[in-house]
Amino acid sequence: MAINKQLFDQYLDEFNDVLLDTLMVVNSTSVLELDLKVLVNFTKTNPSYSYTRIELTNIAHSLSIGVEFTVSFHELYNVPIFYFRLIENGQLIMYDDQLVHRISRLLKFDISVQPFQIELHHILQQPWLCSHICQSEQFMDQFIKSIPDSSKTKYSDISTILYLKSWFAVYGLSGLYPRLSLRD
Secondary structure (H helix, E strand, O other), rough: OOOHHHHHHHHHHHHHHHHHHHHHOOOOOOOOOOEEEEEEEEEOOOOOOOEEEEEEEOOOOOOOEEEEEEEEEEEEOOOOEEEEEEEEOOEEEOOOOHHHHHHHHHHHHOOOOOOOOEOOOOOOOOOEEEEEEHHHHHHHHHHHHHHOOHHHOOOOOOOHHHHHHHHHHHHHHHHHHOEEEEEO
């Protein structure tokens, strides 16, 4: 099942609700290590996208990092796309290996080393980081076919919402921070 712009636009609000209802931190022990707060969230139309700003805090050390991200549909590539920016002490910070190591150490969780690149956000027309989306349509088609029917969700269009949740797990916030996931 491939997604198109019409389906993305139709189900963006519902996917955004799923995101807000199910986004969580997977702590490595029974002790709450990280706290997740959604600070800002909204969707827009024409063009359609969702914007979310979260804060992750290491509770024991009172250290936090902000992440703002958008989910939109890139018509040239014909796939959803995840853009993000990192914020520390109210300032945008660049994503590099040194930052990855520092955040991983301070917040005590791994950050993905998948390649991210700085691109001009196709809607907001500002520099944002994004994950590489080449061949994501083919990968997601294979991935969705491998999911058993018992994993389907309660939401209205199972295949579209499942596609977006699965895509988000691979290419979205969970791809950036593996300990962040969407609960079933």
